[in-house]
Amino acid sequence: MEYKSRGGQKRDWEKEKLAYGVGPLMYTPAIQESAAEGVIERKYGGSYSLCFCLEDSIRDEAVGQAEKQLEKTLGEICEAWRAGQIKNEELPLIFVRVRTPGQLEQLGGKFLAYSDILAGYVFPKFSVSGGRDYIGIMKRLNEKNGRKMYMMPILESGDIIDMRTRKKNLYAVKDMLDEAGDMVLNVRVGGNDFCSYFGVRRRMDESIYDVRAVSKILTDILTVFSRDYVVSGPVWEYFAGDRELWKKGLEREIRMDLLNGFIGKTVIHPNQIPVVNSCMRVRKADYQDALSILDWEGDSLGVAKNNGGERMNEKKTHTTWAKKVLKLAEIYGVNDDENI
Known part of the structure; x- marks a missing residue:
């Protein structure tokens, strides 16, 4: 049984439904020259969201080049959509992950020209420090723009690691997001960043929930945020390999995600998209x-x-x-x- 939306762009769904509809959010380096082609030619289907990354996937010395390429990419996608080369139902939700509030300030106004196809921004290492700057800029962008621009903060900063300050910081962030209101589409988590603090990395046959120190952090995030926000599951690193062990591992982790309250998943390869979508389907x-x-x-x-x-x-x-x-x-x- 299929239950699919009909009508306009996905980003124009009412906000509560859209929060559940982000689904697999695929990250791609903003510097990638073929990114627009992948969207226009529908290489990955339409049942995914796309995030152009200006942060960890870009070397510091290449940020300027990545920004220029991203502007070109967004322009090409926007032009193709306006020309009817991309149908509304084929257009993924598109986001940009910026590095800092300063970069958002620099690019946000310029990128309003692409608001027909750009749904919003993703903020890495979102915390009490800097969080209000992001929110303030987003409020100004929304005042200038005729369509809602969403934000998706990523909880992955070091101040969440320390158990002595975790509760205080998580609730302080939640208070900020509550004030931001309908601009907040999803809350996301940085599983790999948390693992890096402890110097651990899961194998194909292990899930993030086997890393006890990290799973405790994720549990605390869900406890604070999941009653009021859709919280998306952490990235899965594997996308190929013998006997499809990577796929079985991803399916296992998504089942645990759903059981614990996560909705959706960060992905880093097109191979992962259909797996996430399949796992998000509801049992009869x-x-x-x-x-x-x-x-x-x-x-x-x-x-x-x-x-x-x-x-x-x-x-x-x-x-x-x-x-x-x-x-x-x-x-x-x-x-x-x-x-x-």
Whole structure:
């Protein structure tokens, strides 16, 4: 069963649905000359989001070159879209990951010319220090622009590592994001950055949840943010290899992501896109249970067996879960195969 949106650009979906629809966000270096071609020729399909990176993927001495190439890339994509070479449903959500508030200030106004195809910006190492600068610039950009420009902060800075200050800093960041309001589309996490602080790296048959120090940080982030924001899962490094071990490892980690409350995934290769989209599809039993819970009928009982007769549904307890399931089903579809 498929549940796909019809109509205009994906970025014009209402904000709550769009937050769930970011899905696999593929990073590509902004300096890459063939990036526009990949979008225009639909090499990766349309069921993904794209982030042009000006940060870690670009050497310091090449930042100026990357900025010029990015402006050219955005211009080519925008021109192709306006000419009808790219249909609305084929255009991915497009973001730019900047290095600093200063770079956002420098590029943001200039890039408003591409707001037809640019959905917003991603902010690395977002923290109490510098966070308000990003938010202030985004507010000014939105005041100038006719279409909403979104922001997606990445929580990956060192001040989250220290347990003595973690709680204080996480809640301070949340207060800032709450003030930013509808500009915040997703909260993202930097799994590799956290791993680097501890000098560890997972193999294909290991998940981020096996790295206990890092999984504790991710748990704390979810505890603080996931009730009010869609929080996206950390990057998976592997995209090729014998016997598709990388794929099985990615599927395993996404299952754990979803169980813990993450929605979506950062990806670094086109091979990963269909895997993420497949894993985001809802199990048929979950979909049917969600419908039953949100359309509860009966006597005074608030608890009942599900349609399959194998588990309990409780209206009050499972309503939030059911709403999430239906949002995912609408965007990603439903799996008829219960073994998936």
